[in-house]
Amino acid sequence: MSLRKSMVNRGLLILTCFFSFVIQLCLASKTRHFKWEVEYMYWSPDCMEGVVMGINGQFPGPTIRAVAGDTIVVELTNRLHTEGVVIHWHGIRQFGTPWADGTASISQCAINPGETFIYRYKVDKAGTYFYHGHYGMQRSAGLYGSLVVEVGEGQKEPFHYDGEFNLLLSDWWHKGSQEQEVALSSKPFRWIGEPQTLLINGRGQYNCSLAAHVTNSSSPQCQFRGNEQCSPQILHVQPHKTYRLRVSSTTALASLNLQIGNHKMVMVEADGNYIQPVAVDDLDIYSGESYSVLIHTDQDPSKNYWISVSVRGREPKTPQGLTILNYQTTSASKLPTSTPPVSPLWNDYNHSKSFSNKILALMGSPKPPTTYNRRIILLNTQNTINGFTKWAINNISLTLPPTPYLGAIKHRLSNAFDQKSPPENFPNDYDVMKPPTNTNSTYGNGVYMLEFRTTVDVILQNANALATGVSEIHPWHLHGHDFWVLGYGEGKFREKDAKRFNLKNPPLRNTAVIFPFGWTALRFVADNPGVWAFHCHIEPHLHMGMGVVFAEGVHLVKDVPNHALACGLTGKMLMSNYSHH
């Protein structure tokens, strides 16, 4: 949203309040209602037509803007013909409303075609969030959008800005998500390949780069009138102002690096938490993460500047995503004269690690407990099961059950999922630097039952994948909580590594990456009654079993709507008491 538009909106809000004659209500938190319909539609996200999963005829879905403390009510109607649907509100902790977390098989039954489910939850903390499908690979199909929570009335952000923009990053394939699912589930396994296009706010340009205008590339060029579904969303700025860029990544696969030609970025927020301001030339962002950066428009206002998004962590086969930072004193159609910024080498992990280590909590942020009650070590491996290629955690590849855990645990349905707790660790002699000697793992859907209000440490341990010398990046996302990132390390985690944990100013986040052959240590307090997914945010990896499930204080959960439980064994149980006439 441009500065001017933003100002107009604030004006309208104040007027509304004035005329309502109840100023105190206006200052108090609001309930914001949305009626959404999810459906497939033809769309051209990258100038090539395909099928996307849209909301109310839009792709990406509508942006929700709210104020901290507000209650969001989304009446979600499923207009798909045969598929269920859910929406996860990524980064919103769902205190008191674990059934509204929007995770199929975990917090609720998928919404049937033709039916409407009402999500109702509080956005208690200002920040940059997003939402997306969390059933099968519907996120890959394009079911996502932005969720921006502003500070409450009378509150202030710990930084100043004159205007803001929202950049939701994603990646796009020309092969439909349904066929991607079939490919990944086939024996032999078929990999989906790298995305065709990177999208900024759902817009990219396949085979038609803006940069062709200024490089000597012979690739076809595109002229945009600006009203095409794939035309880049240009950021119009005024000179000598400070802008907040809210950047989130809901990529299915790609790890990204964002740069703005000639402009430094000062990071101030990560995953809805304030961080120690730090200036960077380029921003690494993994799927599931969000950042706010401030830029100052102090460059030559007679020029425009590239904003570029590039792939990191995998050998890039996808062209940069590009748009323009336009000084409004200049024509928006005037392209930068320089070539777009080049990102660090895709496998320059030192650069990435250095970047991640720069992210520290803003002074005054909540500090982690100094000790933990339970430490769970999660080994991330690529495996095979009966010839199928899978990902496994401590040798268990997650297969989500048809009955949602929340209802199953609440109603003690012991046959709804594996009752045996998954392993807390992996064998001591496992060599994380080599391919597994025995690639076999098993399917499972057990739950890590966490004592309510205890402090849990999780060590995410990366390892060599099936191929020798290969270890991939995995951004792990935790539902229902923020965690403190206590540290990153190389090789196998050892007890003595815990001594180097940052307990002073570790950042609070909901997503953290493990680097190839490394480990990442997280700490969180299990203080949110519910059942919560914790998983690699790479969509194909989750689909291949890369996740675990945490549960805590489920006996305290109240008012789960029956509608959230109308499937599987909870549905069966809830219907069993009905006395037929």
Next chain:
Amino acid sequence: MSLRKSMVNRGLLILTCFFSFVIQLCLASKTRHFKWEVEYMYWSPDCMEGVVMGINGQFPGPTIRAVAGDTIVVELTNRLHTEGVVIHWHGIRQFGTPWADGTASISQCAINPGETFIYRYKVDKAGTYFYHGHYGMQRSAGLYGSLVVEVGEGQKEPFHYDGEFNLLLSDWWHKGSQEQEVALSSKPFRWIGEPQTLLINGRGQYNCSLAAHVTNSSSPQCQFRGNEQCSPQILHVQPHKTYRLRVSSTTALASLNLQIGNHKMVMVEADGNYIQPVAVDDLDIYSGESYSVLIHTDQDPSKNYWISVSVRGREPKTPQGLTILNYQTTSASKLPTSTPPVSPLWNDYNHSKSFSNKILALMGSPKPPTTYNRRIILLNTQNTINGFTKWAINNISLTLPPTPYLGAIKHRLSNAFDQKSPPENFPNDYDVMKPPTNTNSTYGNGVYMLEFRTTVDVILQNANALATGVSEIHPWHLHGHDFWVLGYGEGKFREKDAKRFNLKNPPLRNTAVIFPFGWTALRFVADNPGVWAFHCHIEPHLHMGMGVVFAEGVHLVKDVPNHALACGLTGKMLMSNYSHH
């Protein structure tokens, strides 16, 4: 199945009975158990790889063979990732088990991913049937297979044969069924086009015709080892025998014509009912129909003969489907020297009508009641609703509700569907020979409530579609019943046409076609408690609203499994009594 194989199977059955020492049980009806899993998989139905919906790793799904009086139990597990699924047992009347009819929104809730639903029903009548998906366009995705019911022990067919073959015909698109749904539901409407390939038992050859070997065609030729997924299924016969060919069509769109070079066919069964034997050179078969024909292998046994399947009723853009009738005295790889039989012109409707009029009940078949209690006239029109292209019946385009009718009516949930009965007729001044003057119709999902055990006449009235001079073929299929086809006529049905109804030997069927600009008169007795779809069997037409719903004696329906009602308002109601701890 070849003669030899068939004989071997019979031998095995007798042995089993002998060793069981309970011959009477063997003669009595059996329960046949099947465990099926539905999933998407890569397959090459026409030598081009695509995604099909298979059962237990097979496409088409496994053939069910049973004996009249048997009980079939299919434990159907949905292994799709986000889609529900149901299976309809086409032609099986489901007396006493209307909840097992396998129609989403009508007889049951779709089975959720990961869940298992148990279909249990009697096959009370020998005949040639098939089964298929009945949710969204899952039939187009390839969810179908054959269901063959043999006469009970001690019973005899009214004709003799030495062996039999089963030919399930279908049509295949390279565009996935999901995208087809999006295309049809788009504004502006996008037609899916003609199928790429015709399949015989799930096998066809795209861009690689067997006939290229004997014609001067320059099209690429294919050599088959015979084990390819797309290699034609050759019919191996012995000279001087009689074979029964069971032919069914589960095409999504195409009306077909089947011919066997040099061999006459004698039709003996239609839709599971015996008909007066009649010799034909070629067989018209519409989607939803099945026939048995007898052929006598009395031709030169040193040659092989073409079996060809061609498109009728739409300007054909799809090559013939071909396979070989192989006299086993000759090598199966020896191709016929002649060109494949050429079907009648696609728009030679006189030929088609003459064919349909040849189908008469076998002497001794049940006769229709001589009078009717209620006559419903159903005008078939193509319409627009808010710019969407639809089909409508008496100006109502059917949109199936999220709550299945069976449970909704049984539990008197008056807000589950339109309580107003749909119209019994259309305005007298409507000109069926011209495009609609007002193309607008409305969405609706009301039910024709039929008095139990009354006789209902339905006049299906065809009309001009949206384009001038165009009227399409629609094969209408009734669930839960056979109907008598009392007659076909041209133009608008008039009262005096009823005088020409065939009440003497009308055939009993479950599917009947309406010809362009014509009408078809049907009579049935509403004697099967349940809720029953009646619809055009062309998959895109049903998807576009071309159907109605009949209900009768629902108060007599017992033992509907809760699982069939665990969605929508029935799910809500059934769960409402649960007392939470």
